[in-house]
Amino acid sequence: MKTEKIAILYLTRGGGRLASRLTPLLPQSTVYPCKGTLRQTIVSCWQEYDHLVCIMATGIVVRMIAPLLADKRTDPSVIVCDEKGRFAISLLSGHIGGGNGLAEKIAAGVGGQAVITTASDVLGHTALDLWAEELGLVVADKPAFTKVMGKLVNTGRVTLYAGFPLSPLPADIVGVDHPEKADLVISCRSKKYLGAVLLNPRALVAGMGCNRHTPAEEFDVALAEACSEHGLALQSVRSLASIDLKSDEAGLLEFAKTRGYHIDFYDRDQLNGVDGVSTSAAVLKATGAKGVAEPAAVLAAGGGRLLVKKMKWKNVTVAIAEISNPLSVS
Template identity: 65%
Template sequence: MNVLLVKDDCGRSRKTCHMPTHTAIIALTKGGKQLAQRLKTLVPGSEIIPNKGKIHQTFAQAWQDHDSLICIMATGIVVRSIAPLLQDKTVDPALVVCDEQGRFAVSLLSGHLGGGNALAQKVADVLGGQAVITTASDVLGHTALDLWCRDMGLAVTDKQGLTRVMAKLVNTGSVTLYSEYPLPPLPQDIIPSRTLDAADLLVTSRIRQKENIVLLHPKALVAGIGCNRNTPAKEISEALDHACRTHQLARESVRNLASIDLKSDEPGLLAFAHAQNLPLDFYSPDQLNQVEGVAASAAVLRATGAKAVAEPAAILSSGGGPLLVQKMKFPNVTVAIAEILQPFPTLF
């Protein structure tokens, strides 16, 4: 994973993480290998994985190293080879099975979240074949809720609950949703609910105990972080988790971290952000000092030139949102959390 430091339009520094994606093409027969060579030139980011030993070993290695697999061989071989590797649709790679004539591209695994359906359609398009897609929502023309949640940036902690709601959508044709945030236009089969009790889905950054309602957590929180030099990543993580639990906020709703630019090289902070795939916004003391209504600290001012760090950094990074958590002090960490009032601005 690469970590990049970039400047945004507001002049703040932001560290972001980028993960490369790759597609493995595995073929067994002479004809299959010829088709593999052709696909390699047609599918960007793909590479041919030679089968030098047992096919089970080839699959095991490709499974670890690639986000998606194109297998040019009999479906039965694929099924028997991947059976010991299967974990969950949220982590398993997308897998497409193709015959060596390129007539059919079967989306076998991780069709929605992993992109298997899209990859099958891509393979079929470039080869002039037919994509075979069997997921019920696609066949019936309904919204794929897991894919919709992913595209909206909504975290789902109750996977079984979402599966239940997806089944309701397929069986009845619609589900209801209540949101604590403004939403863009919804798909026709996701019906806005005026009351929480009538909803199947709830978009919230809070932790709620509501029976038969699946919580969808948007990226609607910013955690402002102040810390002493050489504070371990674990200590920062525990402080943020404690702050979220104390105020009944979903840790999954934290969009990014924010701090003073003096911490742009802080090892523990960078390691924590890297491990959690959380962008980091950094602000200068002058920028932080322009934020009104925050709790000032004489000690922080002497050490950094800013009257405060965690609260103003969170507010600035959230776009001026309200503080849901005023600064909480831990032995080496200070945490404050601000809310992003419109977490879906690019979708309007």
């Protein structure tokens, strides 16, 4: 689990005393006295830290961070405390950034009160953005997703269609039997449904074969073309797979690194043990494996269903398999 970095900033001697009380509670924190240097310190900490705990007036913090705000998925959380520790206000990035949880931890540690204003928390509803992130779901349309979050707050429930097994749903997320009835649809497909927001799980594995010295760009285009032609969401691709003979293929490795994909490599015996896939005499002669792209995809998907049989684009072959139960895979 990632160790999150916390910056504690204070202006006054009273703030310094509270900072000293917080450091044992937050051992991963660094304390910054900021008298005369607050603006510069906040700017330098903004990109470096996951959380900023500011012991000072809320108005000061708002004015300092306003020019830095970008996106709730990338901004650090900001918690504001008074120097007596009576209140810990979750000011920014409460859900995705973890600010609400940190404010509650601080308040509990110093005997204060956490101030949480996000509607889902106040009303006891599921925080949809946090729920989706915990399941590894990628939101296809963020503005529309925000509207669904508003519907949950206003009506107390939203509907969901999932093409995969799910753990028991929260009480305010109601499962339905067809995507046309849903507010949210979990699917690897790129198809959009009227009135529903698409949530793409990281559930696809791309098996890839290639000629030697194939450039990274060809892998990129081949995968995008395969997804587009078969109506699959490119952002649902979780990882890549190939034969172990390609473990030093520079273009493949560069492509995987650029896109953030893990690659699983399999030997010919493992690949030959997969049934129901296409065979190639040329591949068998060159590698000793009856095929690469299809069996590699199936193996890396844990025996999942082959959605896209091998396709060739220039020097690359690609096949895509779907993990059977991706929402249970970390």
